[in-house]
Amino acid sequence: MEVTTMFPTRPLRRTAAGATPHIYSSAGVAVVALSAGLALTGCSTGGGDDGTLNILIDNSEATGQLMQALVDAYTEANPDVEIELELRPGGSEGDNIVKTRLQTGDMPDLFFYNSGSLLQALAPDQTLVDLAGESYMDVVTDTFKDGVSAGDALYGVPVGHAVGGGVLYDLAAYEELGLEVPTTWDEFMANNQAILDAGGRAPVIQTYGTESAWTSQLFILADYYNVLAAEPDWAEAYTANEK
Structure with missing residues (x-):
């Protein structure tokens, strides 16, 4: 099963001491929030230094509609937070963009990517933030955690629909x-x-x-x-x- 997954890039830079990204779950969909009203700046050199949260997503219509709805709902309740969405192509071209931007430090704060085997190719221990100690991971299923883990570290949260596959028998x-x-x-x-x-x-x-x-x-x-x-x-x- 493939689940739309969001990953935070590293290293984290905060606008004030103790400002921490939080990802809350509502009706099975994760939304990005920031504690104490403090805007998270770039998690990499590509992140916004002006307090804007940047999120890289694929350019599919379904993903765009999902994220725009989440952003609209969150910013309406938190008008001091600005969130910008950046689109990338799908397929191998988009995959190469993710890998290149992680390696060059030009990655937005958060990005959508595959859980499972493709994640390991990103060297998550070097490029992503370990979320294992975050309280919201307590409500994430162990099955999902298996697909976003490397060693004892957890690097992603579910943020959208799941795609399953199987074999049909005659x-x-x-x-x-x-x-x-x-x-x-x-x-x-x-x-x-x-x-x-x-x-x-x-x-x-x-x-x-x-x-x-x-x-x-x-x-x-x-x-x-x-x-x-x-x-x-x-x-x-x-x-x-x-x-």
Whole structure:
């Protein structure tokens, strides 16, 4: 499952001692707030020094509508706080922009990004703020925390919709071949082999056409976080042909 996630960049600079960013949850949606009415300035050199909170989001219509509604609601209740939204493209272009701006210190205070395996490529221990000690993390589910953690640190909060994925099974074919819905990868592959051996059907049908070829990565990407969590050095070992 992929959840729209907000991450705070580091290092934090505050307009006054003790001014701390807070992220409150309402109806399952996180909104950015600032304690004691103090505006948070840039969390990186790219942040606003004038007390404006800058947030980098993708340019999809759904994200824009979500964030504009949150910003409007919050600034109406807190007129002294100014929040500016900055748009970036999606896909690999947007991904490269996030990585480059983090490395050059030109990142807004907060930004939307993927939870899970893609987060680890941002070197979060060097570029993001650890939120593990914040009280609002107590209401965040452990399942979500798994996707925004590195070691004992937590780096993101849920801020929008969730996108889930799964496998649809042809139950008629399963009944015909005496198969049961698998609960492990080995069982899944064994069922696929049984369907292939029986002939007449493709074991797995996917949307690997030219317009949706990106979907071919989902199985691998979804599991890569689990692999990396269990074996942090797996990618290096694989690259060295040791796996």
